[in-house]
Amino acid sequence: MATVRKGHLLPAIPAKYQVALVVISAALVLSAAMGIRQTFGLFVGPFSYDRGIPVTQIALAIALHNLVWGFAQPFAGAAADRYGCARIVAFGAVVFAAGLTLAALVPSGAMLVVGIGLLVGIGISCTSFGIVLTAVGRAASAEKRSLAMGLASAGGSLGQVLMIPLAQNVRQSSGIAISLLVLALLMLAAAPLGIVLDRRSAADATRVEPPAAPLRQVLGQACRHRGFRLLTLGFFTCGFQLAFIATYLPGYLFLCHMPVGLGATALMLIGLFNMLGSWACGWLGGRFRQQYVLGWLYLIRGVTIGAFFLLPKTSLSVVIFAAVMGLTWLGTVPLTSGLVAKVFGTRHLGTLFGVCFLSHQVGSFLGAWSGGFVFDTTGSYSLVWGATALAGLFAALLHFPIDDTTAHAPRLPVTPARA
Known part of the structure; x- marks a missing residue:
């Protein structure tokens, strides 16, 4: 029997404004979650110098939250696919804030690993791309989906622009603990926005849809799809590059005097240039084949990282590097999730993107952890900078041959009719 999808009704709001409301809410949730996460690199030095925690242990905490995020994302996505975003976002915001509070109040390396590593990892899996962009993807039409996801990602970059100076200023004036507690309160403020992400227009809420194929069959089909495998493997590179740069760029520039x-x-x-880059990638993804845009993005990113590492460091070169990296920073996310939606549809988008994102977060773990390990071992970040540049070239080669043909839905099991 066909089922009717449930959702909150907003019959008084036209469809185009309904989508805009979802995009704005998604951007605000992303601003809180991703903006706070991007501040962690500012705390590496203070945690080490003020609290005496080894850099390797700090790196482990930051790396672990990426890994936990990755493993939790498919489950968070599946829960959002089944129960909606409201409960998942609220749960994630509370757990995220609890992790920041633990790191603020307990000056211990072990508790830092539990707070930033475990709790923040679980919390961000429920409040980031895999959840909110799935809601945007379902709200927007297929023609506008890539642009809508790009706009939500661009709006989410506002958090990075605002959170970093806020965290830096509060930390310098009031200390590490107060700074982390302020960030925890801001994360809690985003909890109610999940309700908006669940809302649909009256026409959409009453639309009758055919029954979905079992999730196990959908996952099996995706894993057998060559394009999905290449996309997932390439996403590993994105996580490696971004986690290393976000965590260690401030310390690297300090070492460069x-x-x-x-x-x-x-x-x-x-974060500022990522706003433009995410919107541009979403716009380009709606006009060109998304895998080609991804290939060029990774190529530009790899060349930029290699040039920055090899050329002399000046304030101007740092600004140029940050600008170009921002333009290519999170544009991969709407393109990747949009490509998954194009091939497999949106019914299980949260789950399938979560599986793909797991690879991203394994890369993030290695990027964050290897930076600290290599620095403690060699006293330099040079080896990881080189690996980060080469990884971009490798990812570009993976994306260009991806087949974006829509996959046929798995056949439903036939139930014998009763006599």
Whole structure:
């Protein structure tokens, strides 16, 4: 029997404004979650110098939250596919805030790993791309989906622009603990927005849809799809690059004897230019084949990282590097999720993107952890900078041959009719 999808009704709001409301709410949730996450690189030095925690253990905490995020994302996506975003976003915001509070109040390396590593990892899996962009993808039409996801990702970058100077200023004036507690309160403020992400227009809410194929069959089909495998493998590179740069760029610039505060400025510029880059990638993804846009994005990113590492460091070169990285920073997310939706549809988008995102977060774990390990071992980040640049070239080669032909839905099991 066909089922009717459930959802909150907003019959008084026209469909186009309904989509705009979902996009704005998604951007605000992303601003809180991703903006707070991007501040962690600012705390590496203070945790080490003020609290005496080894850099390797700090790196483990930051790396672990990426790994936990990755493994939790398919389950968070599946829960959102089944129960809606409201409960998942609220749960994630509370757990995220609890992790920040634990790291703020307990000056211990072990508790830092539990707070930033475990709790933040679980929390962000429920409040980031895999959940909110899935809601945007379902709200928007197929023709506008890539652009809508790009706009939500661009709006989410506002959090990085605002959170980094906020965290830096509060930390300098009031200390690590107060800074983390302020961030925890901001995360809690985003909890109610999940209700908006669940809302649909009256026409959409009453639309009758055919029954979905079992999730196990959908996952099996995706894993057998060559394009999905290439996309998932390439997404590993994105996580590796972004986690390493976001975590260690401030410390690397300090070692290069650059002006104090330039690292925070660079991260803020990355967030600022990411607003334009995410929108542009969403726009390009609606006009060109998304795998080609992804291939060129990874190629540009790899060349930029290699040039920045090899050329002399100046304030101007740092600004240019941050600007170009920002333009290519999170544009991969709407393109990747849009490509998954194009091939497999939106019914199980949260789950399938979560599986793909797991690879991204394994890369994030290795990017964040290897930076600290290599630095403690060699006293330099050079090996990881080189690997980060080469990874971009590798990812570009993976994306160009991806087949984006819509996959046929798995056949439903036939139930014998009763006599």
